[in-house]
Amino acid sequence: MKNLVLLGSTGSIGEQTLNVLDKLDDWNLKGISCYKSIDKIKRQAIRYRPDFIAICDETDIKVLKESFPAGYDPEILVGSSGFAELAGLNNVNMVINAIVGAAGLEPSYNAILNGNKLGLANKESLVIGGNLIISLAKEKNVDIIPIDSEHNAIFQLLDGKDRVEVSQLILTASGGPFYGYNAKEIEDVTVEDALNHPNWNMGSKISIDSATLMNKGLEVIEAHWLFDYSYDKIDVIIHPQSIIHSMVELIDGSILAELGSADMRTPIQYALKYPDRGISVASKLNLKEVGKLEFDSPDLETFPALELAYESGKKGRGYPIVLNAANEIAVKAFLNKRIKFTDIPKVISEMLDNHDSGEFNTLDKILDLNRTVRNMTEEVILTW
Ligand SMILES: NC(=O)c1ccc[n+]([C@@H]2O[C@H](COP(=O)([O-])OP(=O)(O)OC[C@H]3O[C@@H](n4cnc5c(N)ncnc54)[C@H](OP(=O)(O)O)[C@@H]3O)[C@@H](O)[C@H]2O)c1
Incomplete structure (x- = not known):
């Protein structure tokens, strides 16, 4: 049996x-983690019996342990150091990092530091670090095996290709729930509208990122x-149908694509x-039922977040961390109905404009800047 640590x-x-x-x-599931979903992780622990569980708060240990059947006594790790420790355990064949947000960086780092192969869903690890x-x-x-579907597609498409033969990576984007909206129509969209992704059922943060197109921007940096x-x-x-997960263009003009459900x-x-x-565990794609595939250019005026991400990525240094x-923080404020959907890129733009970047090349420096900008963004939103 191979051992898996599953963060998030x-x-x-x-x-x-x-x-x-x-x-x-x-x-064999060796370790699992959550942030605050104690009831859910309790059920997962009882079913899969991992040796290690990482959670956010020490105060939850008692209630978690009380629910376990006699003879099952996993080690409970706590807080950000606990998530990192879980990722760096010995005798692990793969760590899947499915934490959301910048909190995923330290576990990704620790997994690799300890030689553990990484299945990476947490794109923010690469955006900021x-x-x-x-x-x-x-x-x-x-090895880092990308789990984000676009990067997983490109990873497969690049396999065996000579770098000099590749002219472009083409990331597909569904366009999200507001594809086709103009700047006026998008002014008053609600949280419920934004969470309603047409093709994918995802966590709330990535759903909002998909609606603003920031998700694609983060993926550009990840790629x-x-x-x-x-x-x-x-x-x-x-590509509104999300059937082509991404493409690679070669210098002779051929475009290779990976398709699937x-x-x-x-x-x-x-x-x-x-x-x-392995034989597919998911539903297979029936192209005859799909019928047609469509393509369009992103609307950068209505969805400025994509351009903000390109600019930040090109500038490098601290800019992607600030972005x-x-x-x-802006997405959280929108989800809590403190700002409008269209305020999200405005908040980010203001934070980027105020940033005077140096080099951020160590874990501590990256985490420091991340903390500072989060606090500053909270303050800016209070005055919004
Ligand atoms: N969902 C998708 O289809 C999809 C596709 C491609 C890439 N991704 C990427 O995969 C990652 C996870 O996305 P998701 O949609 O699965 O998110 P999600 O449903 O919100 O789940 C996030 C997981 O991370 C945990 N978590 C939240 N905050 C944390 C913190 N500060 N420290 C440690 N753990 C924390 C959560 O625990 P609690 O349950 O206790 O809150 C939960 O287990 C993201 O980076 C996303 O961009 C997702």
């Missing part, structure tokens, strides 16, 4: 990973670090099976 097991990717594991017989994570992975000779292509070689195309269990299974393939931290 109570989230959308976490639960879908458990669904995949139920259908595979060669994995791309240089750090990729250089460490090279130094430690650790830059994962595949080492400059930003002018990474394009975004709207809009089901995250496929890239999750790919990561768990890599470098082999990500301001976005996380």
Whole structure:
């Protein structure tokens, strides 16, 4: 049996990973984690009996342990150091990082530092710590298998290709629930509208990011670090059906595409099976039922977040950290109905304008800037 650590097991990717594991017989779940969903992790622990569980608050340990049957006594790790410790455990064949947000960086770092192969759903790890994570992975000779469907597609498409033959990476974007809206129509959309993604059922933060197109912006930065292509070689195309998960254009004009159902269990299974393939645990795609595939350009005026991400990625240094931290706080404020949907890119823009960037190349410096910008963004939103 191979040992898996699943960070963020109570989230959308976490639960879908458990669904995949139920259908595979060669994995043992060694560790799981949640932030505050204690009831859910309790149920997961009783079912899968992992040796390690990481949670946010020490005060929840008692209630968690009380619910366990006699003879089951897992080690409980706590707080950000607990999540990192879980990721760095020995005798682990893969760590899947399905934590949402910048909180995923330290676990990604620790997994690689300790030589653990990383299945990466947490795109924010690479957005804010791309240089750090990729250089460490090279130094430690650790594989990072992307679980984000676009990057998983490109990872597959680039396999066996000579770099000099690749002219462009093309990330597809569904366009989100507001695809086709103009600047006026988007002014008064609600939280409920924004959470209602047409193709994917995801956690709330990534659903809002998909609606603003910031998700695609974060993915552009993620692709830059994962595949080492400059930003002018990474394009975004709207493809409302989400059937093509991404494409690679070659210098002779051929465009290669990876197609499949809009089901995250496929890239999750790919990561768990890599470098082999397994019979699909997800529903297969029937192209005759799909009928047609459409493409369009992103509307950068109505959805300025994508351009903000490109600019931040190109500037590098602290800018992607500021972009990500301001976005996380602005999205939270929108979800709590404190700001409007259209305020999200405005808040981020203001934080980027106020940033005077230096080099942020160590874990501590990145986490420091992340904390500072989050606090500053909270203050800015109070005056909004
Ligand atoms: N969902 C998708 O289809 C999808 C697709 C591609 C990529 N991704 C990426 O995968 C990651 C997870 O997305 P998701 O949609 O699964 O998110 P989600 O449903 O919100 O789940 C997030 C998980 O992280 C935990 N968590 C939240 N805040 C944390 C913190 N500060 N420290 C430690 N753990 C924390 C949550 O615990 P609690 O349950 O206790 O809050 C939960 O287990 C994101 O980076 C996202 O961009 C997701």
